[in-house]
Amino acid sequence: MADRNAARTRERILEIAGELFRARGYAGTSIADIAGRLGTSKSALYYHFASKEEILDALLAGVLAAHARVAELAGSAEHGPAEVLGAVVDMVAGSGAVLATFGADPSVAAALAGRDHVHGLRAKDEQVVARLAGGDPGALAAVAALAVAKDGGRALMAERGALSAADRADLLAAALRALDG
Amino acid sequence: MADRNAARTRERILEIAGELFRARGYAGTSIADIAGRLGTSKSALYYHFASKEEILDALLAGVLAAHARVAELAGSAEHGPAEVLGAVVDMVAGSGAVLATFGADPSVAAALAGRDHVHGLRAKDEQVVARLAGGDPGALAAVAALAVAKDGGRALMAERGALSAADRADLLAAALRALDG
DNA sequence: GTCTATACAAAGATAGAC
DNA sequence: GTCTATCTTTGTATAGAC
Known part of the structure; x- marks a missing residue:
C-alpha cells in the first residue's frame, strides 16, 4: 500500500514537471517550483527522484x-x-x-x-x-x-x-x- | 572612437548571446557563460546591458x-x-x-x-x-x-x-x- | 514518505577602483 | 570600459529526525 502511494506521487511529479518544463523550459524550472505545486518540500521530491x-x-x-x-x-x-x-x-x-x-x-x-x-x-x-x-x-x-x-x-x-x-x-x-x- | 568600441562590443555580446541562447536556451545560459566567451568579466557585460x-x-x-x-x-x-x-x-x-x-x-x-x-x-x-x-x-x-x-x-x-x-x-x-x- | 535544517555552488547584479 | 570584490537570491542536493 505504501508502494501504491509512492507510485502515485511519482506519477504526479512527472505530470507537474511535464507541465512546468513545457511552460518555462527545463532550465527555467526549479525543483522548488515542482515541489511547490506538488504541495510538499523539495526533500520529499528527492525521495522519488535522485x-x-x-x-x-x-x-x-x-x-x-x-x-x-x-x-x-x-x-x-x-x-x-x-x-x-x-x-x-x-x-x-x-x-x-x-x-x-x-x-x-x-x-x-x-x-x-x-x-x-x-x-x-x-x-x-x-x-x-x-x-x-x-x-x-x-x-x-x-x-x-x-x-x-x-x-x-x-x-x-x-x-x-x-x-x-x-x-x-x-x-x-x-x-x-x-x-x- | 570610444563609442565605436562600445558599439562593437555590444554587437559581439549580442552575437555570442544569440549563439548560446540557441544552443542551451535562455534560462540555461548564464551571464558568466557569455562573459567567458567574450573574454571579459561579468561586470564588463553590465556596462553594456543593464x-x-x-x-x-x-x-x-x-x-x-x-x-x-x-x-x-x-x-x-x-x-x-x-x-x-x-x-x-x-x-x-x-x-x-x-x-x-x-x-x-x-x-x-x-x-x-x-x-x-x-x-x-x-x-x-x-x-x-x-x-x-x-x-x-x-x-x-x-x-x-x-x-x-x-x-x-x-x-x-x-x-x-x-x-x-x-x-x-x-x-x-x-x-x-x-x-x- | 515527508519534514526541517543546512551545505554548497551558481546565478544575477552592484560598488568602487583604475 | 573593464577590473576585483562582494552582496543577495536562488538552485541542487544531502543529513538526519519523525
Missing part, C-alpha cells in the same frame, strides 16, 4: 521509444510515404505535451548532449526524411512534409488539446500534399 | 518587427495566400538564427510573459492563419501551411545555414500545396 535530470529522463523515455518505432518503420523498405507520415502523426498525437517539451526546448537538448539520446533523435528524424525523399538529394519537400506532420501537429495539439481521427486524416493529407502535390 | 533580459530584448527586437510586418501584410485584404506565405518564408530566411531561438525556447516565452511581446507574437501567427484560412473555421490546412513555411524553414536553415532563392521558391510551393493542393 536528481532533476532523472525526472527529465523518465519524462522522455516514452517519446524516445515512440521515435524509435517510427524510425524503424521508416527504415524498412516495405512502407510508403503515407504509412510513414501516418506513423509520425500518430506519434505526435500520442505523445503530445511531452513531445512539445522535448522538441522545443534547447536546454533539454543541452542537458542530454553527449548522452546518446539527442543524436539518436536527430538521426531518427533524418531517417524519416531520407525515406520520404526516396533517395532524392533535394529533400526540401520531404523536410516540408515532416514539418507539417510534426510541427503542424504540435501547433494543432496546442490549439485543440487533442487530435480527432478526422484531424489526423486531414493532417496526413496536408503532409502528403506538401510532399509532392 | 540585465540579462535586456540582452534578450535587443536580440528579439528585429524578429518582432519582422513578425509585425508580416501580420500587417496578412491583415490587409489585398494580398493572397502566396504573398502572405512568401513573406513568412522571407522573414524566416532573414531572421534565421534568432527566430530559431525565439520560436523554440519556452524559457524565452516565460521571461516575456505579460510583457506584451508574447501575446503579440501568437496573435500575429493567428492573424496569418486566419488570412490563409479565408474565414474557413476548419483551419487545419492553414496551420499546416504555416508550419511548412515557418518550422520547415527553420529546419532547413538549421541544416543548410541559409536559404537560396531556389530554396525559398520550393518552400513556398510546398507551403501552398499544404494549403490546398
Whole structure:
C-alpha cells in the first residue's frame, strides 16, 4: 500500500514537471517550483527522484521509444510515404505535451548532449526524411512534409488539446500534399 | 572612437548571446557563460546591458518587427495566400538564427510573459492563419501551411545555414500545396 | 514518505577602483 | 570600459529526525 502511494506521487511529479518544463523550459524550472505545486518540500521530491535530470529522463523515455518505432518503420523498405507520415502523426498525437517539451526546448537538448539520446533523435528524424525523399538529394519537400506532420501537429495539439481521427486524416493529407502535390 | 568600441562590443555580446541562447536556451545560459566567451568579466557585460533580459530584448527586437510586418501584410485584404506565405518564408530566411531561438525556447516565452511581446507574437501567427484560412473555421490546412513555411524553414536553415532563392521558391510551393493542393 | 535544517555552488547584479 | 570584490537570491542536493 505504501508502494501504491509512492507510485502515485511519482506519477504526479512527472505530470507537474511535464507541465512546468513545457511552460518555462527545463532550465527555467526549479525543483522548488515542482515541489511547490506538488504541495510538499523539495526533500520529499528527492525521495522519488535522485536528481532533476532523472525526472527529465523518465519524462522522455516514452517519446524516445515512440521515435524509435517510427524510425524503424521508416527504415524498412516495405512502407510508403503515407504509412510513414501516418506513423509520425500518430506519434505526435500520442505523445503530445511531452513531445512539445522535448522538441522545443534547447536546454533539454543541452542537458542530454553527449548522452546518446539527442543524436539518436536527430538521426531518427533524418531517417524519416531520407525515406520520404526516396533517395532524392533535394529533400526540401520531404523536410516540408515532416514539418507539417510534426510541427503542424504540435501547433494543432496546442490549439485543440487533442487530435480527432478526422484531424489526423486531414493532417496526413496536408503532409502528403506538401510532399509532392 | 570610444563609442565605436562600445558599439562593437555590444554587437559581439549580442552575437555570442544569440549563439548560446540557441544552443542551451535562455534560462540555461548564464551571464558568466557569455562573459567567458567574450573574454571579459561579468561586470564588463553590465556596462553594456543593464540585465540579462535586456540582452534578450535587443536580440528579439528585429524578429518582432519582422513578425509585425508580416501580420500587417496578412491583415490587409489585398494580398493572397502566396504573398502572405512568401513573406513568412522571407522573414524566416532573414531572421534565421534568432527566430530559431525565439520560436523554440519556452524559457524565452516565460521571461516575456505579460510583457506584451508574447501575446503579440501568437496573435500575429493567428492573424496569418486566419488570412490563409479565408474565414474557413476548419483551419487545419492553414496551420499546416504555416508550419511548412515557418518550422520547415527553420529546419532547413538549421541544416543548410541559409536559404537560396531556389530554396525559398520550393518552400513556398510546398507551403501552398499544404494549403490546398 | 515527508519534514526541517543546512551545505554548497551558481546565478544575477552592484560598488568602487583604475 | 573593464577590473576585483562582494552582496543577495536562488538552485541542487544531502543529513538526519519523525
